[in-house]
Amino acid sequence: MKKFLNSTDTLLEESLRGFALAHADIVRYCAEPHYIARIAPSRPGKVALISGGGSGHEPLHSGFVGFGMLDAACPGQVFTSPTPDQMLAAAQAVENGGGVLFIVKNYAGDVMNFEIAGEMLDCSHDSLLVHDDVSIPEHQGMGRRGIAGTTIVEKIVGAAAEAGADLAACKALGEKVVHATASMGVALTSCTVPALGKPTFDIADNEMEMGVGIHGERGRERKQLASASEIVDYLAAIIDEELRPARGQSVLLHVNGFGGTPLLELNLIYGLAYQYWSQRGVNVARSLVGNYTTSLDMAGCSLTLTLLDEEMLKLWDAPVHTAALRWGC
Amino acid sequence: MKKFLNSTDTLLEESLRGFALAHADIVRYCAEPHYIARIAPSRPGKVALISGGGSGHEPLHSGFVGFGMLDAACPGQVFTSPTPDQMLAAAQAVENGGGVLFIVKNYAGDVMNFEIAGEMLDCSHDSLLVHDDVSIPEHQGMGRRGIAGTTIVEKIVGAAAEAGADLAACKALGEKVVHATASMGVALTSCTVPALGKPTFDIADNEMEMGVGIHGERGRERKQLASASEIVDYLAAIIDEELRPARGQSVLLHVNGFGGTPLLELNLIYGLAYQYWSQRGVNVARSLVGNYTTSLDMAGCSLTLTLLDEEMLKLWDAPVHTAALRWGC
Numbered sequence: 001m002k003k004f005l006n007s008t009d010t011l012l013e014e015s016l017r018g019f020a021l022a023h024a025d026i027v028r029y030c031a032e033p034h035y036i037a038r039i040a041p042s043r044p045g046k047v048a049l050i051s052g053g054g055s056g057h058e059p060l061h062s063g064f065v066g067f068g069m070l071d072a073a074c075p076g077q078v079f080t081s082p083t084p085d086q087m088l089a090a091a092q093a094v095e096n097g098g099g100v101l102f103i104v105k106n107y108a109g110d111v112m113n114f115e116i117a118g119e120m121l122d123c124s125h126d127s128l129l130v131h132d133d134v135s136i137p138e139h140q141g142m143g144r145r146g147i148a149g150t151t152i153v154e155k156i157v158g159a160a161a162e163a164g165a166d167l168a169a170c171k172a173l174g175e176k177v178v179h180a181t182a183s184m185g186v187a188l189t190s191c192t193v194p195a196l197g198k199p200t201f202d203i204a205d206n207e208m209e210m211g212v213g214i215h216g217e218r219g220r221e222r223k224q225l226a227s228a229s230e231i232v233d234y235l236a237a238i239i240d241e242e243l244r245p246a247r248g249q250s251v252l253l254h255v256n257g258f259g260g261t262p263l264l265e266l267n268l269i270y271g272l273a274y275q276y277w278s279q280r281g282v283n284v285a286r287s288l289v290g291n292y293t294t295s296l297d298m299a300g301c302s303l304t305l306t307l308l309d310e311e312m313l314k315l316w317d318a319p320v321h322t323a324a325l326r327w328g329c
Numbered sequence: 330m331k332k333f334l335n336s337t338d339t340l341l342e343e344s345l346r347g348f349a350l351a352h353a354d355i356v357r358y359c360a361e362p363h364y365i366a367r368i369a370p371s372r373p374g375k376v377a378l379i380s381g382g383g384s385g386h387e388p389l390h391s392g393f394v395g396f397g398m399l400d401a402a403c404p405g406q407v408f409t410s411p412t413p414d415q416m417l418a419a420a421q422a423v424e425n426g427g428g429v430l431f432i433v434k435n436y437a438g439d440v441m442n443f444e445i446a447g448e449m450l451d452c453s454h455d456s457l458l459v460h461d462d463v464s465i466p467e468h469q470g471m472g473r474r475g476i477a478g479t480t481i482v483e484k485i486v487g488a489a490a491e492a493g494a495d496l497a498a499c500k501a502l503g504e505k506v507v508h509a510t511a512s513m514g515v516a517l518t519s520c521t522v523p524a525l526g527k528p529t530f531d532i533a534d535n536e537m538e539m540g541v542g543i544h545g546e547r548g549r550e551r552k553q554l555a556s557a558s559e560i561v562d563y564l565a566a567i568i569d570e571e572l573r574p575a576r577g578q579s580v581l582l583h584v585n586g587f588g589g590t591p592l593l594e595l596n597l598i599y600g601l602a603y604q605y606w607s608q609r610g611v612n613v614a615r616s617l618v619g620n621y622t623t624s625l626d627m628a629g630c631s632l633t634l635t636l637l638d639e640e641m642l643k644l645w646d647a648p649v650h651t652a653a654l655r656w657g658c
Contacts, residue, residue: 002534002537003517003590004517004590004594004598005597006558006597011593015594018601021599021616022603023616058591058596063592188333228333228335231333259589260589262387263387264340267347267348268340270347270350270351271344271347271351289347296593297589329656329657
């Protein structure tokens with residue numbers, strides 16, 4: 001394993017300290033228990049949006065803390081759920097009279113711990129579950145995983161909360177965005193978790209994992225490595241089947257890199273996915289291309305499509321000032 | 330080799346098309362010859378800033394085209410200099426009465442081709458050479474390479490050009506920034522050039538390449554893999570020796586990922602580098618952490634330090650609206 005670290009025990013804390021130093025105008029870091037919160041207090045009465053999950057997916061979620069998006073993020077150890085005490089401390093630090101909405105990716109540990117934190121919380125609160133990974137049929141097991149669509153949900157709900165939407169309205173909007181969003185990924189290589197020191201899974205030089213999860217979970221099927229056009233057609237067809245965008249429908253198209261794939265290739269993938277939906281008469285109105293929901297050093301990417309209505313489009317365009325997403329501020 | 334592509338022959342064009350589609354509000358793509366230019370015309374009389382170089386370093390330079398930074402970028406094939414006809418076509422497209430400043434990373438092919446383009450150009454023009462890589466002693470061979478400090482130069486000179494600085498003033502400012510900037514990188518793995526299909530160099534599991542170039546060129550020395558703190562101390566000491574910042578000096582600290590290193594680790598490196606200079610009484614006033622001057626999928630990073638005066642600080646903070654850097658707009 002070749003990584004920049006001093007010790008796997010201190011990796012997370014050292015990384016969070018560095019992150020907070022690099023973005024001291026936007027966030028602050030609290031060490032015991034770990035959370036990242038906005039440096040500027042929010043408007044009194046604003047709903048506090050808090051997300052979190054295992055680390056190793058940076059910039060998600062800490063990179064999305066700031067004006068127009070999250071109020072706090074709770075990073076667990078690498079690929080490990082954060083603990084209820086982190087969520088509780090973060091909520092108590094940023095709650096400002098509008099209640100708390102937890103934005104939770106659908107993993108058993110995350111769901112359980114945010115639920116426990118909610119029970120301990122002495123203010124109005126609710127949870128929004130993100131489950132955009134359409135690689136898994138909906139009826140299987142724990143349901144669908146939350147993956148790169150989380151960024152879209154956090155941006156749009158974040159803008160609404162900033163504009164004064166109350167807790168119920170934020171949750172309802174969030175559910176609308178989740179319902180309108182579908183993602184699916186492909187891995188070319190595994191990632192390596194620092195504490196394990198070896199690749200999470202084996203994959204041959206001529207194989208790819210279709211529908212991979214953001215922790216390197218096995219996906220829908222393993223296939224022979226194919227051309228970029230074939231890969232995009234495969235992923236896009238499953239997403240398209242799920243969302244069935246009408247001709248003329250406006251959409252946001254997000255190509256998310258898992259960490260180890262160069263932007264040169266992500267831009268190429270974006271062009272092919274844009275073409276896929278354009279040829280079907282869909283209006284690709286907004287884009288996001290880059291590493292937003294990563295899986296450490298895994299090579300691969302996911303496609304995410306969100307069907308936009310006018311409200312969602314306006315909220316997507318609204319000002320945001322975070323480490324990883326910044327416009328209009 | 331595992332990459333998202335249809336053919337190595339079409340990779341660059343497909344990638345640039347995708348890039349331009351994803352950022353159609355900022356840039357346009359011209360295919361024959363290849364260049365990326367701003368979609369919005371610049372103010373009449375503004376100096377046109379044009380950069381370029383081999384592809385594989387994205388977002389450099391195409392991701393820096395837009396308000397407050399470059400007017401155009403000329404991407405060569407992967408790790409290959411762009412040709413004079415690209416530079417000439419880009420210059421003719423964006424020149425708007427203020428002349429053209431070519432910003433050139435110090436590589437023999439780039440320098441030669443920008444010089445040829447300049448000779449063919451029928452307007453006032455000049456060149457600014459970036460050579461921030463202090464891994465190589467100054468007196469050796471072709472001089473020092475241009476690496477991640479290029480982003481800092483393009484941002485600061487871009488802001489000055491936007492604010493009305495003329496060609497001579499832009500060049501003089503650029504030389505001041507280059508003089509105030511030093512970088513040095515370390516690689517943990519090689520990158521793989523798509524057209525070659527195999528790693529550029531071999532490196533053992535317990536080795537790292539100190540002073541590596543952004544094309545995987547051998548650096549200053551190969552060492553045993555060390556802790557993150559030891560790596561930062563090694564790189565920072567060489568940069569510090571070069572720039573000799575005084576106590577109280579304001580600096581910009583840029584941690585640049587080469588592509589294959591997770592943000593989790595880059596943030597950790599930033600924290601250690603911040604600490605290195607803070608402990609010496611240096612005021613780390615601004616930061617930039619992320620993948621800006623990449624080397625395809627190489628794991629590794631570089632540190633860049635720029636000594637800031639008030640003019641440079643103000644220009645760094647000035648609004649910028651590009652695909653890869655965006656604030657204040």
